[in-house]
């Protein structure tokens with residue numbers, strides 16, 4: 001994936017609460033183009049693979065259980081400086097520390113149920129996007 005792309009997931013609790021449309025609206029109004037998008041549910045095994053980088057962290061088991069607990073929306077997004085600008089749009093991992101007007105400040109419940117995922121580097125954006133989408137789906 002090019003440096004102007006990032007990857008996001010709308011997490012199970014946000015999808016369950018009917019926030020998919022509101023979050024996509026923030027994303028598009030934030031200047032991001034939706035390159036590819038799908039609603040799907042991760043198996044435990046898939047969630048474990050996706051978050052393998054966190055395997056040694058104490059919250060890994062909880063994270064895998066939660067991320068496979070219900071449908072999510074996965075998307076590749078495009079904008080200049082996409083990774084950094086998207087992390088600004090969503091706010092800090094812990095919603096109690098997220099800036100006013102950010103997606104997590106307005107929609108997240110907790111550090112674990114924090115509404116959205118955003119890639120932390122160009123390299124991970126490419127890996128994560130490729131986990132969900134084939135070349136022909138990236139329009």
Ligand code: CMP
Pocket residue numbers: 054059062063093111112113114116117118
């Ligand atoms: P995300 O951007 O999806 O990347 C890793 C996720 O791990 C992160 O968002 C959080 O939802 C989750 N996470 C990070 N720290 C904790 C924690 N202390 N307890 C539970 N989940 C956490």
